[in-house]
Amino acid sequence: MLPADTLENRLVSLAQSPRLRAQTFATVAYGDARFPLRSFAWGDDALPAVYVLAGVHGDEPGGVEAALRLLESLADGAAPLTRHHLLVLPCLNPSGLADGTRANRIGQDINRQFHADRTQESAAVRGSLDPRQAAALVDLHCDRQAQGFYLFELRQEGIGSLAAPILDALTAQGHPLEEAPVYAGYVGRRGLFAPTTADLGQFHRRAPGLSLAEWAWENGIPRTYAIEAPAGNGGEWGSVMHLTALFALFAALEATKAE
Numbered sequence: 001m002l003p004a005d006t007l008e009n010r011l012v013s014l015a016q017s018p019r020l021r022a023q024t025f026a027t028v029a030y031g032d033a034r035f036p037l038r039s040f041a042w043g044d045d046a047l048p049a050v051y052v053l054a055g056v057h058g059d060e061p062g063g064v065e066a067a068l069r070l071l072e073s074l075a076d077g078a079a080p081l082t083r084h085h086l087l088v089l090p091c092l093n094p095s096g097l098a099d100g101t102r103a104n105r106i107g108q109d110i111n112r113q114f115h116a117d118r119t120q121e122s123a124a125v126r127g128s129l130d131p132r133q134a135a136a137l138v139d140l141h142c143d144r145q146a147q148g149f150y151l152f153e154l155r156q157e158g159i160g161s162l163a164a165p166i167l168d169a170l171t172a173q174g175h176p177l178e179e180a181p182v183y184a185g186y187v188g189r190r191g192l193f194a195p196t197t198a199d200l201g202q203f204h205r206r207a208p209g210l211s212l213a214e215w216a217w218e219n220g221i222p223r224t225y226a227i228e229a230p231a232g233n234g235g236e237w238g239s240v241m242h243l244t245a246l247f248a249l250f251a252a253l254e255a256t257k258a259e
């Protein structure tokens with residue numbers, strides 16, 4: 001699924017859409033190999049942003065596929081948001097995607113490096129996002145062990161949860177939720193991890209370094225999500241779940257009152 005030449009063709013085609021504003025915000029280099037990092041904006045950028053990112057782990061192409069399908073639907077005229085704009089970074093770890101590895105080409109797990117500019121990729125992403133402009137951030141992942149969908153939700157104090165409408169949308173379409181997902185010793189319930197600050201402290205003793213979603217939360221984005229879908233069926237099943245979750249989140253965000 002998602003060979004590098006196909007990915008590149010789809011990205012180039014999306015960049016030609018008059019409905020999207022494409023940008024190569026950085027180029028990462030390993031020796032002679034160069035990998036552009038691309039972003040696509042959609043909607044009125046005076047409105048609060050929703051950031052959608054995928055592919056930080058190169059061996060989880062289901063998230064990249066979902067981000068591409070989201071962009072292709074926007075290019076075709078879908079308009080899921082009226083009170084927010086979208087910034088989509090569909091492939092954060094192109095060298096890992098090309099190599100089929102979780103880490104980047106030099107073995108760094110980018111998603112443990114967002115506390116500092118320790119990887120080319122995390123530094124580029126940190127430099128390209130403005131947490132003060134964003135209403136939410138979503139990071140798309142796949143879990144090879146999972147049989148069902150689950151998500152992490154981190155919220156600022158006083159901000160309501162949108163996990164229920166997302167999980168309800170998944171079950172309404174017949175997708176299973178992971179009953180008891182486990183992450184770094186923490187056990188979630190019915191598809192949801194909603195860790196407290198104390199829980200996060202426990203995570204970091206076992207898995208040091210900030211993930212993208214944690215970095216976004218620490219920098220004040222009101223809601224951040226790491227979304228995990230099963231990797232089965234070549235990632236296809238997970239991509240469908242990711243898209244269901246994204247559109248449910250968009251609808252729920254649009255329905256929120258000013259917070």
Ligand SMILES: [Zn+2]
Nearest residue numbers: 057060141142
């Ligand atoms: Zn992952």
